[in-house]
Amino acid sequence: MTSVPTHPGYRHSLEDLNEYLRTGEPNLEPHVRNCPRCRSSLQGLRRLDSxxxxxxxxxxxxxxxxxxLWLGRLVARLRVEPRAQEPLSIPVKGPTPTAEGFVLALIRSTGDSVAGVTIGRCQVQGDRETPSSGVRVQVNLSARWGHPLPDLVHALRDRLFDALTRHAALDVDGIDITVTDVYVPRPQSTGPPGQRTGAARRDQSAP
Amino acid sequence: MDGPEAPGSSDLAQQTDVLLVERAIDGDVDAFEVLVRRHGPMVYAYARRLAGAAVDAEDITQEALLQAWRQLPTLRDAVALRGWLLSITSHCGIDLLRRRRTTPTPKDLEPGTVDDSPAPESSAIEACLLEALSEALHRLPEQQRQCWVLREIGGHSYQEIAEILTISIHSVRGNLSRARAALLREMEAWQ
Structure with missing residues (x-):
């Protein structure tokens, strides 16, 4: 578009005008301002966009x-077709290897059972080559507005330690908890959440 | 999931896409279900425009959301989830339609009979205009419609459209140009 005709009777292609609409192509500006036909086409394009x-x-x-209804059917299908999970095991006290997917699911269900807590990303780190070595657990959580964070973190750590020791036979060296979000409860809806504080607070300690 | 006394899990529907994606990557189907209910209608609506027929749209949506579940660990930025879902839908949709076009297919539904009544919040005039655009889209040749939907609703670049449809960029440009001209011509009659 190096040479742009500017005489009043010239009608630019819809492609040119569409490009002008999206990028504000400066070379067309003087012509378009004075050409009723192009202005009319632009008006049509804007209307079509809207x-x-x-x-x-x-x-x-x-x-x-x-x-x-059918979205529900789709989800039912997903439940019988779980994503292939890494079959690696993490160190446990006993002889039975524990699948990582199981441990993550245990962390989620245990954490979600604490009032005001929704678990986000979690990781279990440990020396996979050395059976019975300790693991360190990292958990992100989203906290419901109105619950004192120190109480939430304390309750969560206790519950996770108990569940991981008892049900997954893990030797837990420490649980690091990060509050990544605080949300304001709304009436039941699947829509995206509204008010958030965006606060993040990190808390590390041994159990 | 909506049990009143399950405080944690009942709050899942109130979490951000980012948190839900993180959980779904860790294998949590419940979190993915919330995402499906939140974004599934958008995927379906897009698939329906791409296919031009409701019967294909439902299959495309199912396939796209299954692919999304499988490919979720490759999603780098959960903030871009909607665009990522649309892109998967574009690929799944065109693949499925291409497979079907090689065998006899159910005839596309006639325009005007695809959807029932206008969405309740639409005014009568607005509903008429949307219906007119919908019918005009239906009347476009298939490749023109697909190019237009991929570009204007799917937000794809010319290059991406060329790859999805396995046609040249020149052809994409021509299709879009003809589609736009046809739609504008029809619109002039609705003034």
Whole structure:
């Protein structure tokens, strides 16, 4: 677009005008300002853009009203087709290796059972080559607004230590807990959450 | 999951996409279910425009969300989840449609009979305009419609569209140009 015709009767291609709409192509500016035909085409393009956005939103609204049933069927299918998990084992006190997926699921279910806690990412680190060596657990959590964080962290650490020792036969050296988010409870909905504090607080200690 | 006395798990639906993606990567199907319910309608709506037929759209959505579950560990930035889901849907959708086009397929539903009534929040005029655009899209030749939907709803670049549809960029440009001109022509009649 090095040479741009500027005489009033010239009509730019829709492609040119569409590009102008998206990038503000400066070379077209003087012509477009004075050319009624191009201005009319631009108006049409803007209208088409806006209508397309509204159509896409409208489609989603319709899909929300009819999708619940078969989305449920899809999730049921996922439950019988879990993602292949790394079969590696982590050090345990006894002779039975423990799958990492099991330990992570145990951390999630134990953590979620503490009122005000929703577990996020968690990791178990240990020397996999040395049976019966200790592990260190790192857990992120999202806390419900209104629960004192020190109490939450304390209760979570106690519960996790107990569950990992008892049910997974792990020798737990330490549990590092990071509060990554605080959320304000809303009425039941699957929509994306609203108010957040974005606060992050890290707390490390041995059990 | 909605049990009133299960304080932790009942809060799953209130968590961010980022946290849910992290849990789903760790193998938590419950977290993925929340994501599916949150974004599944968007995937379906997009698939429906891409396919032009509801029967294909449901299959595309199922396949896309299954692929998403399998490929979740490769998602680098959970903030970009929506775009990532649309991209998977584009690939799954075109693949599935290509496989089906080689065998006899159920005829696409006629425009105007695909959806029932307008979404309740739409005004009557708005609903008419959206219906008119919907029908105009339906009347486009398949490849033009797909190019247009991939670009304008899926947000793909010309290069990406060329790769997804295995056609040249020149062809993508031509299809988009013709689709845009046709839609604008039809729109002029709705003034």
């Amino acid at each position: 209508l397309t956005d509204r159509l896409a939103q409208d489609d989603i609204c319709r899909a929300e009203s009819v999708g619940a």
